Amino acid sequence: MTLPFDVAAVRADFPILETEIDGHPLVYLDSGATSQKPRAVLDAERGFLERANAAVHRGAHTLAAEATELFEDARVTVAEFVGAEPEQLVWTSGATAGLNLVAGSLGYAGRLREGDEIVVTEAEHHANLIPWQELAARTGARLRHIPVLDDGTLDMRAAAELIGERTKVVAFPHVSNVLGIVNPVAKLVTLARGAGALTVLDACQSAPHLALDLPASGVDLAVFSGHKVYGPYGIGALWG
8 A cells, every 4th residue: 555645754843752751662543632833943943932932012122023923923823824804813822712802702792691502512622612601600501402413514504593692602623623623614614603602613623624714614713723733833823
């Protein structure tokens, strides 16, 4: 069997894979939790700290100007990666922070009240569940769950029954971090739009593996994190 890429060359791009465990080459199978970092990322981080480290947007001296330019260039690069415009992208400390920002903002803005409904799925990462649980508890809204069928896919018949006139938010993962199932974004967006509900997409697992065009997807908001797409810890993005 011919592989579509040179496995040895790919492994060589990740210094950590030179590690041996009990005399055997490291085999890393936990990229769904966090990805390892290739040399390009490690070199870029080190290069910034060695040559351009300064306060971003808070200084007028040469290093501060250079750091700010690199900071905003990164926003352009990441926005292009998901088919978006730079001004549509907010830096966060991670996807969890992005989801908490959305849920908290909706609560403070008074967008939900008693009797309203938030719809999620039974296959949520805690980061896309707990913020909505807390928002429901704070506002008196009801949290409802789209069931998962025996084959791991969402029960779209049940989804059509759950999403209705009381639904204010539909939050769901693009790809399940547990099952690997790719959820039908377009169908869920259509159901949510029909109810006048806001859609929030957890794109953490799809960003490393699928070509994303968030504006074309029809969702209102989306989050993803750097550390699952070969990037650094402590950085994520909220798109809207």
